[in-house]
Amino acid sequence: MSVNALYTDLSGYYDLMCVDIDYQAQSNAIRRLHQLFGNDGTAHLDLACGTGPHVRHFIDSGYTSGGLDINQPMLDIAASRCPEAQFTLQDMSTFDVSEPVDLITCFLYSIHYSDGVEKLDACISSAHRALKSGGIFCFNAVDKDKIDNGLSVKHSAKQADDIFTFRSGWHYSGHGERQALRLSIEKTSAGATQVWNDEHSMVAVSFVELTALLTPYFEVHVFEHNYETITPWDTVSGNAIFVCVKR
Template identity: 30%
Template sequence: MYGTEITEIYELIHQGRGKDYQAETEEIARRARSLLPGARSLLDVACGTGAHLRHFAGLFDHVEGLELSDPMVEAARGRLPGVTVNAGDMRAFDLGRTFDVITCMFGSIGYTAGVTELESTLRGFARHLAAGGVVAIDPWWFSETYLDGYVSADVTTVDERTVARVSHSTREGDASRMNVHYVVADARSGARHFAETHLIRLYTRAQYEAAFDAAGFAVEYVAGLHSGRGLFVGARR
């Protein structure tokens, strides 16, 4: 689970890598409304610090977030006054209401522990959708497209703070183990280093599609979006 250190620099590093939160939210809103033209409410699952949620708030009448990491919940609440950010686990939550659209971005769905848990998580999404509601999920890399041993490196400077990020990812059974190292430096505090490890499940595209079907969704896979991971978009049957 993401802690305080990464929460402080999360958006800075991804914006420095070229992530366009506004363009992604506009694309998803367009695709959601092509399936449900009157969509007015949205739940962003695993919303992190609220970077997508902030833009969704300008596109839907009512938005909420759900996030497991306490530091990220607090960060999202601080930046989005008036928006409900629920503390909870995407694998087991009950908000007591339904939404027209549910999103889950940044490959977060890959933190499910296997096909059974993936299906139960998607069933939980379905329970929180109105009739005909739309789900939009940015998957983690497919097992068949994952690059074993992949190394990524980025350096960005914003407001006199520099962040360097280096990651190395390896296949470990049916999952990818990604070790990420950060160096954060500014004039007042100097330089500091911390590291994280993420174990993220590698599903095949067919496994994703079967899980959506089992959870009651008719989905389409849109290739090429979200750094090449693509996007699943579908409606609750």
Template identity: 30%
Template sequence: MNDLFGTGYSNSYDLLYSDKDYGVECDLIVRAIGEYGLNPTRSILDLGCGTGNHALPLARRGYEVVGIDRSEQMLALARTKARDLNAGKADFNSGDIRSADLGRKFDATLMMFAVLGYQLYNEDVLSALRTARQHIRPGGVLIFDVWYGPAVLNLKPSERAKVIPIPDGQILRFADGNLNISDQICTVNYRLWRIKDDRVITRIEESHQVRYFFPRELDLLLESSGFRRVRTSAFPEFEREPDETTWNALVIAQTA
């Protein structure tokens, strides 16, 4: 397997998730900030920012957004998009969300697209949450999404295939997964084939391990990091509570 979010996967990332409605997700983030965050909120820290698909739309809405990610390939794409889109105040930095220290505070912090779930062990989850707490002003809000344990156990990972047309051919992505129930980890194996002239010209394989969470577990982890959970909703269905059919849940926490 290649390194996680390696060059090949990163270069295909925005194509793979071109059907994901980041605009709607940013609407929910803005709503959550308005209902639970500081007024006014001007600055946002995006931990695990990837290629900037939340940071850049939020910057265009007038927020100052600083992103941190470990993947240099993803950061390079984010910086290129920021220049091309004239995205406003968006800055992207290399770093580990478990230990990053920017030496400043923000009004709100994000960890979107299951970023917290990529922290597999309790010490890693707590370190990431404490990084968020260290960078939030008193009264600020932390917003993140997770794979919701009751739904993961009910629905279970399945085999999936996705076809993405590109100008000179297509990309095929195959995914299959399995659960380690005792460790609360879902492993998803991705295979990407780039097709041109009916031939496979590149093959990329990555195996992603993602932790899933339960509500009281989240409460304990958040409280141990200086937060209190104030809302959990289905994601992106903000008005609905998560249940055993809701793979993704949005969590909003305030500084304790």
């Protein structure tokens, strides 16, 4: 199954797959960081916005918010959730905006959807170009050198009479600029089970490499991957939140 096929075919189940994600806490944390490091503007763009839950929270907090994604079925759901927002079908590596924005976000490790370091650098450049003076680019990332291939997360959810079980985990071979996000989705209905397996090729970078890519464009601040408190990164953990202020 292709990278896009899973999300296109199952776009109607995406919110169920992410039911355990606290979108409001994530959005609130980034708003606090924007207040601390950004300008006073409220124009927001969410990269790889999916079905738009983060956009919804930013709008409800007083932002003029919109998003982009490469999957039209996701954007159709996002437009229904946020009819006042503008959504566009674009690749985040080479996106354009009609007007510069004050805040760009990229949640759920989606920055890694850049296909290789060259595309990641293009995404960073595009974000820099799309921001107003004093604007910030916020995202979370995983350090390739600290990925444990044996770890994965699992949760189950029920929709009508169907039971879904979702599993996901990172895998890195130990060399190169590619890591994989391995996904498994099981749907059980009336005693019959369907299974979708997919492996997304994603860009692999260490935090040292990522900071080096960002520094020509941004003043970089790195925080612990905790949306409840604002704590500087301990330099040990393999997950972090990056706050990048436009130079």
